Amino acid sequence: MKEVIIATKNPGKAKEFEKIFASRGVAVRTLLDFPELPEVEETGSTFEENAVLKAETISKVLNKMVIGDDSGLIVDALGGKPGIYSARYAGEPKNDQKNIEKVLSELNGVEEESRTARFYCALAVAIPGQETYTVSGTCEGRILEKPRGTNGFGYDPIFYVPEKGVSMAELSANEKNQISHRANALKKLESELDSILERAERS
Ligand SMILES: O=P(O)(O)OP(=O)(O)OP(=O)(O)OC[C@H]1O[C@@H](n2cnc3c(O)ncnc32)[C@H](O)[C@@H]1O
Numbered sequence: 371m372k373e374v375i376i377a378t379k380n381p382g383k384a385k386e387f388e389k390i391f392a393s394r395g396v397a398v399r400t401l402l403d404f405p406e407l408p409e410v411e412e413t414g415s416t417f418e419e420n421a422v423l424k425a426e427t428i429s430k431v432l433n434k435m436v437i438g439d440d441s442g443l444i445v446d447a448l449g450g451k452p453g454i455y456s457a458r459y460a461g462e463p464k465n466d467q468k469n470i471e472k473v474l475s476e477l478n479g480v481e482e483e484s485r486t487a488r489f490y491c492a493l494a495v496a497i498p499g500q501e502t503y504t505v506s507g508t509c510e511g512r513i514l515e516k517p518r519g520t521n522g523f524g525y526d527p528i529f530y531v532p533e534k535g536v537s538m539a540e541l542s543a544n545e546k547n548q549i550s551h552r553a554n555a556l557k558k559l560e561s562e563l564d565s566i567l568e569r570a571e572r573s
């Protein structure tokens with residue numbers, strides 16, 4: 371079976387990648403399968419830089435093709451925050467619930483039409499001996515007044531998806547994987563995916 375390694379320790383992301391790749395008969399391994407590998411420091415100043423850091427660091431250690439995902443929530447009324455700091459917005463250790471509470475309290479009193487936001491996902495593909503490249507995807511929405519739904523992870527319960535009329539956490543996994551920032555970024559790899567997987571097998 372073909373296999374792809376994703377440089378993430380986030381179980382929510384891991385599940386999404388597993389589902390998306392399973393439909394093409396590709397097995398996914400993540401850093402949750404390699405607990406001995408170090409946490410990659412996210413010292414970049416953009417999603418793309420951080421995605422490259424994750425992909426290249428792990429690709430060098432394993433000498434295999436690795437995909438890195440750096441993603442987050444961009445809230446217009448907060449000047450783009452939490453942005454690249456989405457995972458630890460409310461501090462260490464990272465906590466989805468506290469991050470949600472912080473965003474909601476910062477948006478207290480902001481009216482619906484000004485609560486626009488988007489999820490952003492940068493993916494980096496690192497292949498030994500080749501130049502790393504990146505793609506990105508977004509998903510537009512609005513920040514709710516309070517959480518709705520229990521699916522997904524991270525900020526999904528407070529992210530309203532206008533085209534669906536529900537929050538991201540009220541969508542099924544399959545529905546989210548049709549429209550999410552992650553899915554939209556992966557779609558841009560689509561045309562190259564077979565050649566990427568072949569190179570991964572050889573690497
Ligand atoms: O770095 P890795 O190990 O991949 O795991 P992480 O959780 O630290 O991942 P990021 O550094 O990319 O930070 C992304 C954060 O943005 C949020 N996020 C990203 N994608 C999301 C999604 O699909 N739904 C909800 N929140 C998301 C969530 O809070 C994540 O922790």
Ligand SMILES: [Mg+2]
Pocket residue numbers: 412457
């Ligand atoms: Mg991270």
